[in-house]
Amino acid sequence: VTAASSTRRRAGRRRGRAGVSSKGEGRFALLLLAPAAVVVFGVVLYPVARTLVVSLYDVDSPMAGSYPFVGLGNYTRVFQDSAFYPVLGHTVYFTLVSTFLELALGIAVALLLNAPLRVRWLWRSIVVLPWALPTIVNGALWRWIYNGQYGALNGVLSSLGISHGQHQWLGSPFLALNMVILADVWKNTSIVAFFILAGLQTISSDLYEAARIDGAGAWRAFWRVTLPLLAPSIAVVLILRTIEAFKVFDIIYVMTGGGPASGTQTIAFYTYLQAFSDQLFGYGAALAYLIVLAVFALAMTYLRLLRQGRLAGVE
C-alpha cells in the first residue's frame, strides 16, 4: 500500500510539473495560432455569419440601417420565385455535363500523359496551360472564337469545308449554354487530368503485370485495376469540380452576361444580379446560403459513396 501510495504521489508530482509546463506551452501555442485564427474568423467566419444574419432580414441597401426581420421569409421566397427554377435547371445541367466531360476527358488525357511518351514534360506543360489561364481571359477568348461575324470557329469550319454560314454560337439559349460548357471544359480538363495523373502514378506496375499474367487485356486492366484504384482521386476531382461548376459565375459573366433570353443564367449569376444589381441583399444572401447547402449535400453524397466503395465500381 505504502509503495503504491508513494508511486501515486510521484506520478502526481510529475503531472503537476507537466501541468504547469503545459499551461505555459498551451498559451504559447494559442499565441502562435492567433494570427491564423484572426484571419480565419475575419475572412471566413465573420462574413459567413453576417451573410446568415442578412438573409433573415429584408435588406435592400448596402448602407447601414434598420431593416425588417423576415425570418425564413427570404428562403421561402426563393421557392416561390418563378425565375429561380429555370436558373436551377441551367445550373444542374451545367454542373452535370461539364463535370462529366471534364472527368472523362481528364482521365483520357491523364492516361496519355502517364504513357512513356518522348518529351513527356513538354506535353504535361502544354496540357496545364488552359488551367493556368484566368477564367476571365478564357471567357473573353472563347467569346471571340464563337463570334458569328469574325470568330475563329466559323473560320475553321469554313476552311475545312464543313460549313460556310455565319453560325451564331451564342445566339440561342440552349446552344449558348452548351458552348459556355465547352469553354469551361477546355479550361478545367487539365486540372482534372493532373489530379488523375497523380493517382495513376501511385498504382504499382506489378498489378498490371499480374493482370496481364491472368490474361487481362488493356481494356480489362483499365476497368479492373486502374479505375478502382483511381476511385479516391476521382472522388476528390468530382467533389471539387462539382462544387466549382455549381458555383459557376465568371465565365458566364464574360461570355454571355446571362443571355440570350436569360438562357445561361446560373444560380450564382442570379444571386449576383439579385444582390448587387437589384440591391436585394437579404434575398441574395438567402440564395447564397442555398448554394452552400446544395454544394455541401453534394460533397457529403460523394464522400458517402466513396466510403461505401461504390464509386468506380469498387465492391
Added chain:
Amino acid sequence: MTFTGPAGPHATGLTRRGLLSATGAAGLGALLAACGVGGGGQKGSAGSGKGSIRALFMKQAGYSEDDIRQMTASFQKANPGIKVTTDFVSYEALHDKIVAAAPAGTYDVVLIDVIWPAEFGSKHIVADVSSKWPDSWKHKMLPGAVATPQYDGTFYGVPWILDTKYLFFNTAHLKQAKVDPGQLDSWDGVMKAARSLKGAGVTKYPLVWSWQQAEALICDYTQLLGAFGGRFLDDSGKPAFNQGGGVQALEFMRQSIVDGLSNPASTQSLEEDVRRVFSAGQASMALNWTYMYGLADDPKQSQVAGDVAVLQTPQGSSGRPGVNGSMALAVSAGSQQQAAAWTYVTYLTSQPVQDKYALSSLPVWRSSYDDPTVVKTNPAVVPQAKKQLGDLILRPQVQSYNAVSQALQAEIQNALLGKKSAQKAMDDAASKTSSMLAS
C-alpha cells in the same frame, strides 16, 4: 518547439475540445458582431476642402481614360491642395462597383447613369446636392442634361456626359447601292435602304444593333418605342410598354432580323461590338452613341474612315425622340471629403473643360452648340446633336429600375429570338414588372 503527431496538442495542454470550444466561442462572437444588418456605412462630411479624393469612371463611351486623366491633371494643377486618384471600370460593372464600395466610402466621386438617381438617391448612396446647384445652371444647361441627375425634384449630381443614339451610316455603301441618304430620315426609309443594300450585295446584314441582354438593348428599344409612340409607364405608374408603340417597336426589331436586314449577332452585341462591325465595313448602318464617330472615322482604328456620316435618329409614326443616355458626376454620401469632391465635380462639368473635349462627348451647356470652336471639334455630330438633344426621352425613373430593366431585357430577347410573339413577350414583361414597380 516541435509538435509531433496527434499527441502534440495534448502534450501542450491544448486539447481538441479546448480548441473547438475556443473556435465555437469566436464563432458565436462573430455571429453576435454580425447581428447589425446592412453595410457598415459611414456618414459623409464636407472635410477641409483639401486632401486626397478618389473618383470612379467608366472605360467605354463618352470621355476616354486619357481625356479624364488629362482633365484631372489640369484640375490638380489649378487646385494643388487636392489630389485625385481615378479608377475605371466597364459600364457593365459601374453600378455594382458603386454599390459594393458605398458602405466603405471608397469613392468620393462616382459617375452615375441617368437611370440610377432614383435608386442611389433613395438609398443614400449619393449625396443630395440640390442646395449647391446654382439656379442659372437650370437655364444654361440643356433640359435633357438637367433631368439626368434628378429624382423627385432633388439633384444627386451634375450632368457631365450628354448623349443619345444617332444613326451612323457608310456613305460609300449607300453610294454603291444607289441609296439616297435622305431616305434615312425615317425608320421606313432605313428599312427600304437596308433592302437595297442587301439586294445589291453591299452588306449581307446592312444593320447591326446592340441587342445583347444588357442595358444597351433597352437603350435601342427606348429609341424605337419613342418613335412608334409607345410609353414605358402610364400616368399611374403601371407598365404601358405592352400596348401600341411599345409592341410595334419590338415587332419592328424582330422583323428586321427575320428579313435578314439586321445582323443576327446583334442579340449578342454591345455598343463596342457594333462599332467594330461597322468599322470593319460589315454593316452599312448602325445606332450608337456619339463616341462612335471619332473612332469609326479614325483610319488607325477603322477600315471605313472617311466614309462615315451621322444623322439624328430616324423618325417613326410619333416623331424621333432619342433615348436620354446621359450620365452625371455625383458626390458619394459616405465621402469624408465632400467639399473637395464637389470642387472636382464642378471643374470637370464646367463649360470650358467640356468644350475642350467635345470630340469625345458633347457638352451639357446650351451655348456650346453655337460656339464655332466646339462645332469645329466635331462638325459632323454637333449639328445633329443640336437638333436631337432637345428631344430626349427618359427610361423609367423608378427605384427598382434595374430589376424592371432585367425583366424587359429577357422578354425582348425572347421576342427577338422568335421564342415568343412581341405582344406575349411584352405582356409577360408587364406582368413581371408590375409587382416590382408596386414595391
